Amino acid sequence: MKKRNQIKKFMSLILLVAMITAIFVGCSSDQGVQETSENDDTSSANGSEWPTKPIQLIVPFNAGGDTDFHARTYAKYLEPILGQPVVVMNVAGANGSAGTIQVRDSKADGYTALFFHDSMLMNKVVGVTDFAHEALDVAAAGIMDNSYILAVNASSPYHTLDDLIEAAKENPGQLKYASSIGGYTYYVGALLEEIAGVSFNKVDAGGGSDRNAALLANQIDTNVNPYGVMKPYIDSGDFRVLALFSANRSGLFPDVPTAIEQGYNLVARRAYFLSFPKGIDPSIIEKMSNAMEEVSQMSEYADDVSTAYGLEPDFLNTEEVNEYLDNAMEEFMADQELILGN
């Protein structure tokens, strides 16, 4: 009997542990699971009452990256405005298309949304997917990343963009420009080659942190990425920034000259936008766009994005973002050969 009691005791211990586990797991995934089961009818697509339950915001990349950061920052400030929790879920895979496809195929009731950026378009251009923003209803762009910079190792002889271009002219096809093929920065490199009349050796050197390592070790000659990605190495003095690919200088790092000032007419940017499955009630789009605009004007929000990524708030409403994306798509399609590296 005594033994049996003991077993019982330990069984309950195990159960307790199991329940704690369930609670923890629940924190990260419960919301999403409930969502799909509760979705039916009652509250669907009624724009005037939306939102009456939590909204899941799908980020098509793993936690910890730029897209995840921007989505979570918005989710945090949207919650009090919309009066419902905004739950960020990461569905990574296939350069963002796994999560995109999941949202595209979800019910258009306003409770599933996607937070993505221009790579959605790029994925279509390079053939990873066969659709882009036209297959979704885009609400608004929460922030524009205008902080694409070109950096070199501080020990290199290049002090201006001209220095680098001169060196590239003298050694055609030799200077190593880091990017990933079919990615946005590859396209920026190809544009720079065209504008300056030079050719680089455009090599794949992985993602943001891999490229930082490669530049640190002088394995590549130059790297283009948003300011925030290279910030620690710029602050430490390991990297030297030669140009900002934006129409105007940044208020946060005003010492860096733009490429345009230096005679190279090149602007690079990326919009982080929120979209719903196609066929959603337009009043939901309007509500979301207004709420996001409100967030973009908050000073706490401005602090968050400038500390993390060296960005200034920049909002595009439904009409503006659709125009932006249509133009970007047209431009990418026209330059498809540059992007594919043919």
Place this chain on the structure above:
Amino acid sequence: MLESFIIGAQAVITPMGIGMIIFGVTLGIIFGSIPGLSATMALALFLPITYSMNPIAGITLLVSLYIGGISGGLISAILTRIPGTPSSIATCFDGYPMTEKGEGAKALGVGIVFSFIGTLLSTIALIFISPWLANIAIQFGSYEYFAVAIFSMTMMAGLSGKSIVKGLMSGMFGAMFATVGMDSIGSVRRYTFGSSEMMSGFSILPVLIGLFAIAEILITAERAKHLKDVKPIEVDIKNIKGFGFSLKEFFEQKWNCLISTFVGLGIGILPGIGGGVANVLNYGVIKNKSKHPEKFGTGIIDGLVASEASNNAAIGGALVPLLALGIPGDTVTAMLLGGLTIQGISPGPLMFIQNVDVVYSIFITMILGSIAMLLIEFYGLRGFVALLKIPKYYLLPAIFVFCVIGAFGINNRIFDVWTVLLFGTMGYFFNKMEIPASPFILGFIIGPMAEINLRRGLMFSQGSFMPFITSPVAVFFLVGAVISLTFSIVSQYKRNKREELSCSN
């Protein structure tokens, strides 16, 4: 360095951090002590949970589980002669005879104290070796990483199993399955069969959970029918002083302990093998060096120290390549790799610049975790012993369910659940065919690393293979790969010959 330590200490020494260490170490010991559950399984189960925590808390929990899990195996090894995990196989050799002689409490005391010392010494080694190695590795480019990858693959294939052919086969399978999905340079679809689900390939964590947790559950479930209830020998630990052995006995073991730590550390550093190999191998080393090898196996503390100091020292060792190069040193560190990745941290030399807080909080956790292990394992012994009696038919289904839920929770895709089941089944058949599973997982991680660095390297050199053999570091590792492969083939040939001889006798 001191500054970094303070950052790490501030991050870990919080009520939350200390709570994680106590919880992790305790649970790790439970998983380690129950035969059929292992440290790898504990990590598989808790990895998805760490996803919702901040990086430091998550990693603290995982490292604590690791420390507890490797040490916990000694309890059942000493009391029942069934090793709780493969890391404690050699602990049975002398631990159980000691218990039979009525020295069970002493055996447990020795095992626990030397587990502690092994962990602590290897942590100190880790603290000095890994930043140094990372500093070198920061200069590594594609050529060097390609060579390191090839070296790692030959090492694990040769060392991790009885048969080098099966080891290589397993590694190649891993590398093959890793190619499914979009290739990471040109976004070309491979083996996706037109499915958009397959485009993202198999994620590392569901594969790990399937191969190590689900497969182990299936195997244990199958064996459970034939296993009789474990009856630990009753040991009186109430009336012993200190840890049950004298200072004199402790100091007699100092060289033994140092050598064992050194061997464990070394084996831990080698990719693909850890505590499971270290304890058995080091037992042989210490026995050969001993003045009285004939006493080994009769219940002397030398043998116990050899096993327990070396298996825990392998923890510090296995973390060296993980932190400095991003290559896991054993299967548990492969889990840790996954745990860091889902937090957006990529292990490798840059961690020492970008995530100093994470690196040093791992060091601090190792130190505090080993102290927690010493105290919890010794003073909570009666509880752990009682847990050995829990019937498997309660435990296994629960763990199975949580593994599957966990796999779904990481990325919210049902596809990952299928991945877990697929690789769980595969792991089961691997076990039946005596194919080691750890080369698979390293092939899965290192295969793509070799591919991507080969292709990047060729882009850098504009198609020339020369830099791969003119870079001194790359040559060093490639030559190392040839040597390790030759060594494994020769030693297997010798072993086969010996077996033939012993058969014909």
